Amino acid sequence: MPELPEVETIARRLREGTRDVPALPGAVIRRVRLRWPRHIAQPAPSTFRKKIRGRTILEVSRRGKYLVFPLDEGTLLIHLRMSGDLLMEPRSAPRDRYAHTVFELNNGWDLRFTDARKFGKVHLVGDPEAVLGTLGPEPLAPSFTAKALAERLVGRKRAAKPLLLEQSFLAGIGNIYADEALHLAGIHPLRPVDSLSADEIKALWKGIRRALRDGLRNNGASIDWVYRGGSFQNHFRVYGRPGEPCPKCGAEVQRIVVGQRGTHFCPQCQPEPAS
DNA sequence: CACGAGACCTGTTCGC
């Protein structure tokens, strides 16, 4: 589920807390409950359990789709994959059947990693770069300019959508925001990137930034039962709307499969690449 | 190197 805007929203909420939920930084992890040990990517679950005990969470941030928790010793990294969410709940609150990994804090609250599909991953590492090092640039960073995108595209020939989904190319874009960005840019998902003009690259850059910013402004997208609290699903232009009219030209939004992912686009605004 | 298929999991929705 969660892509950059959803993960960023979760990070902000944990970092700042809300009226009735305490902020996470400063909390001490008293112990962890592992109901699905395969959640733990590294180190081995038994080692993880021992090492995480007594650690203070210093901060909450995000890199790509990873939540990053610097600790007084080491760094905790959590990837939510398809169905994960992270919730602060009072220890006494009934536990969701999908709360497979639960960090019990010293303030009476739990940090609960719920994950119906169990694809999520937790890492406890000394050097976060060991995990984050392969990620491409942050698309919303000031340094990620249209020129920076153009430079990253040099020598690449792949179709636009699969490239946007490649985390080592750009960090944080997933299926929703790839489709939305390409529609905003007027670029067909199968367009080989080496066929893009300078203007199209600029449009792609704008589309990426705008899709992510719009997502963020709406606290991300909430679809089905996974991840609550976002409203960007009400602003989708093409994602999940096959058969409905394109918001720009009114043509019928199409759905195809690209790289085994459902892909939505407007055949009018995003013309088929010449083959 | 690029690409596709299959795995990993469970839940919901759709078609017959």
Added chain:
DNA sequence: TGCGAACAGGTCTCGT
């Protein structure tokens, strides 16, 4: 109503 198929925000691995 029941039941199987298709589909779901992600990524990894293997084979061509």
